[in-house]
Amino acid sequence: MCPHAPADGCRCRPPEPGLILWAAGRLCTPPAGCAVIGDTDAHLEAARRAGARGVLVASGRTRPGTTAPDLGTAVRSLLLGDDPAPRAPR
Template sequence: MTIKRNIEAIFIDRDGTIGGDTTIHYPGELQLFPFTKIALTKLKEQNIQLFSFTNQPGIADGKATTEDFIQELEAFGFDDIYLCPHRHGDGCRCRKPETGMLLQAAEKHHLDLTKCVVIGDRWSDIVAGIKVGATTILVQTGAGYDALHTYRHKWANMNADYIATNLEDAVSWLFSHSE
């Protein structure tokens, strides 16, 4: 089975999307969901670039290093890692829902972001993807329930392209959905 659409890259959030729960787990602590490795392998078999993009304010607090996260995420199979090391109120351009990480990847890898997919469990993942015209998939693992209910007002005038049960469901949708 192959993906029917021309996808240049897929951006996948870390905490709550590939493993963990609603909280940040530092490198070495994150437990992947049982389906994550298989889902990532299916995507890699399609020769689609997989990028992790994640807000990690613990770096600014000295709880982990950028290199710790990069090593872990590369070991999970990501082709490139984009992370925001800033705290919520720092006013940076990279912290989701801002688009800095996506724009950085687009420049580095010569991507048309309208031909990319963003998968995440938080409203901020989806809003960042919508702002650049990417296909967006909200997974209901991690903070996905809160994104749909508690924080829906933060993105009330926007909609994800698909609401998935989890990453496995998101990948299945990509394989079955054609534009």
């Protein structure tokens, strides 16, 4: 989590990729081996900029779009390589 205020202009606050790059370095893992689960477009943009995979989970802050309905679904989609968006019944 970035401890800075939006006006601070830091490199770790989404959509900047600094926090993801730092975490990948601490884990000795390339960013492509990391996953980001967030609830705003800025989180997904930070993942994209870092080269990590991102999944959006719906919350009161999330714009409508392709999201996982909950954290468990987001994690499963990352582990299985599935699309996390809920599907309409056929």
